[in-house]
Amino acid sequence: MIGPRFPELLAAAQGGDEQAFAVLWRDLQPAVLRYFQVAAAEAAEDLAADTWISVIGGLGRFQGDERAFRAWIFTVARHRAIDWHRQARRRPTDSIPAERLSERPAPDDPIAQVLEGQSTRAALALVAELPADQAEVVALRVLGGLEVAEVARIVGKRPGTVRVLAHRGLRRLAQRVEAAGLLGGVTR
Amino acid sequence: MSDDHALEPDMYPPLGSLEPTPPADDQDLLERLLDSRLNPASAPPGYDELTRLLTAATAPATPEELTDEQLAMAAFAAEMRSHPPSLVPRRTAVPRKILTMKAAAAALVAVLSLGGVAAAAGGLLPDQASPVADQAPATTGADAAAHGLGKAAAANLGGAANAGSAESRGRASAAGPDASGAARVGLCRAWQAGQGADHGQKADAVAFQALAEAAGGADNIAAYCEDVTAGASAGAHGKGQGSPPSVSAPPTSVSPPSSGPPADPGPPASTGAGGHAQGGPPTTTG
Numbered sequence: 001m002i003g004p005r006f007p008e009l010l011a012a013a014q015g016g017d018e019q020a021f022a023v024l025w026r027d028l029q030p031a032v033l034r035y036f037q038v039a040a041a042e043a044a045e046d047l048a049a050d051t052w053i054s055v056i057g058g059l060g061r062f063q064g065d066e067r068a069f070r071a072w073i074f075t076v077a078r079h080r081a082i083d084w085h086r087q088a089r090r091r092p093t094d095s096i097p098a099e100r101l102s103e104r105p106a107p108d109d110p111i112a113q114v115l116e117g118q119s120t121r122a123a124l125a126l127v128a129e130l131p132a133d134q135a136e137v138v139a140l141r142v143l144g145g146l147e148v149a150e151v152a153r154i155v156g157k158r159p160g161t162v163r164v165l166a167h168r169g170l171r172r173l174a175q176r177v178e179a180a181g182l183l184g185g186v187t188r
Numbered sequence: 189m190s191d192d193h194a195l196e197p198d199m200y201p202p203l204g205s206l207e208p209t210p211p212a213d214d215q216d217l218l219e220r221l222l223d224s225r226l227n228p229a230s231a232p233p234g235y236d237e238l239t240r241l242l243t244a245a246t247a248p249a250t251p252e253e254l255t256d257e258q259l260a261m262a263a264f265a266a267e268m269r270s271h272p273p274s275l276v277p278r279r280t281a282v283p284r285k286i287l288t289m290k291a292a293a294a295a296l297v298a299v300l301s302l303g304g305v306a307a308a309a310g311g312l313l314p315d316q317a318s319p320v321a322d323q324a325p326a327t328t329g330a331d332a333a334a335h336g337l338g339k340a341a342a343a344n345l346g347g348a349a350n351a352g353s354a355e356s357r358g359r360a361s362a363a364g365p366d367a368s369g370a371a372r373v374g375l376c377r378a379w380q381a382g383q384g385a386d387h388g389q390k391a392d393a394v395a396f397q398a399l400a401e402a403a404g405g406a407d408n409i410a411a412y413c414e415d416v417t418a419g420a421s422a423g424a425h426g427k428g429q430g431s432p433p434s435v436s437a438p439p440t441s442v443s444p445p446s447s448g449p450p451a452d453p454g455p456p457a458s459t460g461a462g463g464h465a466q467g468g469p470p471t472t473t474g
Contacts, residue, residue, distance in 0.1 A: 016268040018261055025260050030249035045256065052260050056267045062455035075453045123244035141222040142242055167218045170238065177237040 001145065002027050006066040014060050021059075025052065028070065031143050032077055037124040038139040039081040040088075047084055051077045071150045074140055078154055126173060134169030141166050 002009060002023065012020035032051055036044035054076045062072060110122040127135055127142075140151045141162075148166075152159040220226045221239065224246055231239035403412030 013264075014273060016273045018264060021264045022257065022261060025257065025264075026249070026254060029256070029260070030253045033253050034245065049256060049259060049263075053263050056260075056264050057271075058455040059267075060271070060273060064456055068456055072453070072455055079453060120244050120247045120250070123241045126241060127245065138222070142224065142245060145224070147223075163215075163219075166222050167215060170218050170221060173241060174235060174238040177241050178234060180237075 002066060006069070010062070010069065014062070021056075024069075028073055031145065032073065034120070034124055034143045035074065035077055035139050036081065037121065038128045038135050038143070039078070040084045041125070041128055043084055047077070047080045051080050054080075067147075067150070070144060071146060071154065074144045074146060075154050078136075078140075126176065127169075130169045130172055134165050134172065137162050137165040138169040138173075 009020045009023050013024055029048065029052075033044055033048045036047045040047055051073065055073055058072075062069065064072070110119070110125045124143075127138055129135075130138065136155060137151055140146050140154060141148070144151075146154070148159045148162050151166075152162045155162065157165075217226070217232070217235065221235070221242055224242065226235075226239055228236070228239045228243050400406040400409055403409045
């Protein structure tokens, strides 16, 4: 979060100030990218770039505070992910380019890496293994830093449903990593 | 959500008698985890690995994640070239001159409608007609309009539910008394001037029906008018400040449809609900 400087930065970026836009981008890009690593990992970088192009196009018309700005960006991002999955279903299953696969090696053992506290990407890979609706809600809540009501609006579900999905997702994650921690003899 | 306490069928089996299975009812803890408000060091047993996972997921940005910055900046620069910001209507960018013109236009409209109000009051309330009729035009048209405009603009800025624009209200009051717009101060004064007299008869008058509509019922007129006239004196010179209402609102909504093809969501006009389509009095459509 940018905080008190946000309105000033937003206004400057809307006026064409590249430095101001760069601050907004640096603040949000990691979260957007991580969201896509959960929602559409194979195309995360491309979809993040697409998201920013949409955001840049609508920036001049945006009105609102920083929370609303984040909510808007993740609304755009989610639509990009939905589009991508829709197109992916129409593609032959083996159409993912080989170079893309090699550029993103799956972590050998995501659980072990997370337990070492090192790997953001491994943690995201575990979130991505959740059922899609749980993964989406956990990603928007945790990575997007959005509140229940904001997530509910974005995904078009009731706040109570969002809460339940997020809790289920966390419990499921907890069972995976806590059990793995014990079974692997990792105690801290 | 009471079923949330139960073990969901889709959960992993609890792995025999292993201890660290988190208690299923600790929802507050889960919310704190989701809000990233739980210090990993103070995570209770059964949650420390999960906390570590979420901490890793929200770790500070790596240089790798910011490698596309030049790409984004190039896209930004290209957009600014093809759509220079000066062409984008924004609240803050509207010059004062336009505000002044708007105020003048609204003043004209208000003068016309105040005249109508005074006439209506005169026709229906012979006793009180002359003070009101004297008062309304005498409150130098432009000033009265400024009261109305300031109030309308304030309502516009503050009220998500009351999302009509002062501009359209102004137009509406040219066609007839619009009790929620610039003319309401005049209407309210006319109504208040008759207080203690025959309210039942006044409530029947067309002009005051509009007032009742704006107030949300004839019974609410007194309270409504107290607000309106108080606000009118308080915001007497509100015409200069405040923004031109609705100049820049894009015609989009925040929330995407839950199904159907995801069109690109435009930026939200404001955090409030509503738009121009709702909230306006029927006369605004004419």
